[in-house]
Amino acid sequence: MAGKSGLRRDSKHRVLRRGESIRANGKYQFKYHIGGKPHFVYSWRLEPTDPLPVGKKPCLSLRELEKQIGYDLDNRLDPLGKNITVNELVERYLKTKVGMRPNTLANYNFVRNILKNEPFGSQKISKIKTSDAKLFLIKMQQEDGRGHSTIKTVRGVLRPAFQMAVGDDVLMKNPFQFELAGVVVNDAVTREAVTKDQMRKFLKFIHDDVVYCKYYEVIYILFHTGMRISEFCGLTMKDIDLEKRTININHQLQRTSKREYVIEPTKTNAGTRVIPMTNEVTEMFRAIIEDRPDYKVEKVVDGYTGFLFRNATCSHALGTQIQSYGQQV
Structure with a gap:
C-alpha cells in the first residue's frame, strides 16, 4: 500500500524499494529486467530476520534474493542460467559435442544415466560448491562401489560442463577444478608388461x-x-x-x-x-x-x-x- 508520501509500504509500514511489491496472498515480489524482458522472484519474507509464515517452506528473504541478482548482474553473470540443474547442464554440454566416435558417445550416455539416478544430478548448479563436488565423487567410490575409472569418466564430463557454465557467464568458478588424486583412491590394477x-x-x-x-x-x-x-x-x-x-x-x-x-x-x-x-x-x-x-x-x-x-x-x-x-x- 502507498502512504501519504506516495511511498509503498508493507503491513509493518516498511518502505518498499523500487521493483518490490506485495501480492494479494501476502507474498513479496521483486521485478527486474534482463535484455528488456521482465523477470520475477518471490519470497514470504522481506528481510532475513522476518519470521516464516506457518506452513511455508524455508526460503531466502526477498532482500537476499535481490542481493544475489544484483551481484550476478554486476559481475555480468546470468542469474537465470544458475537455476538449471546439473543434469540440464550436462545435456546442454553434450549437445555441443558433435562428430563423436561411437565409443565416446557410449561413454557420454553412461555418465548421463548415472547422473539421472543420483540426487546430485537434480541440484541447481549455483548450489554446487567444491566440497559438494568432492563429496559426490567420494560417495560414488565409498558408498556406491564405483571404480576409479568410472569416477574419472564421470568427472571427465562434469568438469568441462561446469567450465562451459563459467565461460557462459553463469558461474564465477568451476567446482570440479581440482586434482582427482587427492579426493578418491586409485584402486585400478597396474598392468605389468610380460618379460x-x-x-x-x-x-x-x-x-x-x-x-x-x-x-x-x-x-x-x-x-x-x-x-x-x-x-x-x-x-x-x-x-x-x-x-x-x-x-x-x-x-x-x-x-x-x-x-x-x-x-x-x-x-x-x-x-x-x-x-x-x-x-x-x-x-x-x-x-x-x-x-x-x-x-x-x-x-x-x-x-x-x-x-x-x-x-x-x-x-x-x-x-x-x-x-x-x-x-x-
Whole structure:
C-alpha cells in the first residue's frame, strides 16, 4: 500500500524499494529486467530476520534474493542460467559435442544415466560448491562401489560442463577444478608388461596347443609389432606390403554397443604410422595371406574391404578370443 508520501509500504509500514511489491496472498515480489524482458522472484519474507509464515517452506528473504541478482548482474553473470540443474547442464554440454566416435558417445550416455539416478544430478548448479563436488565423487567410490575409472569418466564430463557454465557467464568458478588424486583412491590394477621369457613360453604353448595353434601367427605378430587388436582386426590386404616389408596403420575396426562394425581413425594422431616388419613377421603375414581363401564376396565396412581374415566379424571375434585367453594366462 502507498502512504501519504506516495511511498509503498508493507503491513509493518516498511518502505518498499523500487521493483518490490506485495501480492494479494501476502507474498513479496521483486521485478527486474534482463535484455528488456521482465523477470520475477518471490519470497514470504522481506528481510532475513522476518519470521516464516506457518506452513511455508524455508526460503531466502526477498532482500537476499535481490542481493544475489544484483551481484550476478554486476559481475555480468546470468542469474537465470544458475537455476538449471546439473543434469540440464550436462545435456546442454553434450549437445555441443558433435562428430563423436561411437565409443565416446557410449561413454557420454553412461555418465548421463548415472547422473539421472543420483540426487546430485537434480541440484541447481549455483548450489554446487567444491566440497559438494568432492563429496559426490567420494560417495560414488565409498558408498556406491564405483571404480576409479568410472569416477574419472564421470568427472571427465562434469568438469568441462561446469567450465562451459563459467565461460557462459553463469558461474564465477568451476567446482570440479581440482586434482582427482587427492579426493578418491586409485584402486585400478597396474598392468605389468610380460618379460621376454614369458613371451617365449606363451608363444611355445600356443604353437604346441591343438586348439590355439591356429592363432600362432597372429599372436606372434601382435607381440612383435605392438599393434592394438582393433588395428590388427582392421587390416586389409592393401595395408600389407610384403615386398617393402611394411604395415600401414591408418584406421581400426571397432564394434558399437549395437554390435555394428565401424571403421574409425587410429586412437591418436601418433597411432597413424607405418610399421617395418622383421623377416619373421613378414613370414607370419605371408602364411596368413597364403591360407586366406579367394572369396567371391568380401565383407565391406565403411568402404573398407579385403580384410585379412574372412570378414570383419571373424576378425573381431579372433581378437576377442586372443584377449580372453591372454587374461587367463
